[in-house]
Amino acid sequence: MTDLFTTDALSVLVVSFGVGIVVGLTGMGGGALMTPALIFLGINPAAAVANDLVAASVNKSVGAAVHWRTGTPNLRLAGLLMVGSVPFAFAGGFIVKAVGEQEAQTTFLTYAIGAALLFTAATYALRMYLQLRYTTSGNQVPAQEPAIRVVPTILIGAVGGLLVGITSVGSGSLIMVALLLLYPTLTAVRLVGTDLLQAVPLVLAAAVGHVFSEGVTWAVLIPLVLGGTPGTYLGSRLAAWVSQSVIRRGIVIVLTLTGLKMLGVPPGWVGIIGAAMLLLGPLAWGFVRQRRGLPAFDNNLAAWRLPDKTP
Structure with missing residues (x-):
């Protein structure tokens, strides 16, 4: 029990609180930020993935419960995603265990998480562009629900489940962007609600698999939950006051640089x-916005708006 009152545990608490704020502000998955942060704090990658997944299963359950009460998830779509994601997510921990001893697992997870972070950064950037494209296309909510495509939806769940099961990264990024591509008329609130609902059994299955193979470290898990939950709540309260576009561009830069570092790219090149992304990124994004007929440096609008009900 005294392990909970060490400097390391306090560091995890502070970092999880900060990551929770970002998750609450943007709705983006915390695994892409929390897992590498734990590794940089000196925690073994396998333990970082296992404990982050257990903590995420708690936090996502709270968010999913809110969306469930408001009726926003598409239940059939969420169910098909679960069919693909849950078994592959559960297998993730055993796949890592099968790699070999701790040194081999550390090397494997370091490179796997680095690659997943770069992929996640790319999907976040794509998500921003898709949102921009829908905004400039009229962003009118269609009256009918989108037609469900069964096989592609299950495949999305399977790929996302495997990625989350191995690295804890992807439940709030890869699956969300894939749903945007497959169901472009799904409203933003239903998209988030569906993703959160399917993410609960996905992350829980991944967490159970890692607990069986790796176990949990209470001195890491408890600060993760105690810091992440109030951080997410605070971020949700601040979301209306902060530019989503600026935060998301910043996260893309952070994920890219973190992924490059974990893949062993020399610090000088990182x-x-x-510096190039920080200086040239806003200019490139402004150019893309202008090509879509929007002001170069204005905040992004919501991807969809409700139809005008006035006669």
């Missing part, structure tokens, strides 16, 4: 790439 710094150069980071």
Whole structure:
């Protein structure tokens, strides 16, 4: 029990609180930020993935419960995603265990998480562009629900489940962007509600698999939950006051640089790439916005608006 009152545990608490704020502000998955943060704090990658998944299963359950009460999830779509994601997510921990001893697992997870972070950064950037494209296309909510495509939806769940099961990264990024591509007329609130609902059994299955193979570290797990829950609540309260576009562009930069570092790219090159993204990124994004007929540096609008009900 005394392990909960160490400097390391306090560091995890502070970092999880900060990541929780970002999750609450943007709705983006915390695994892409929390897992590498734990690794940089000196926690073994396998333990970082296992404990982050257990904590995420608690936090996502709270968010899913809110959306369930308001009726926003598409239940059939969420169910098909679960069919694909749950078994593959459960297998993730055993796949990592089968890699070999702790040193081999550490190397495997470091590279796997680094690659997943770069992929996640790319999907976040794509999500921003898709949102922009729908905004400039009229962003009118259709009256009918989108037609469900069974096989592609299950495949999305399977790929996302495998990625989350191995690295804890992807439940709030890969699956969300894939749903945007497959169901472009799904409203933003239903998209988030559906993703949160399917993410609960997905993350829970991944967590159970890792607990069986790796176990949990209470000195890591308890600060994760105690810091992440109030951080997410605070971020949700602040979301209306902060520019979503700026935060998401910043997260893309952070994920890219973190992924490059975990893949072993020399620090000098990481710094150069980071400076280029920081300086040239806003200019490139402004150019894309202008090509879509929007002001270069204005905040993004919501992806869809409700239809005008006035006669």
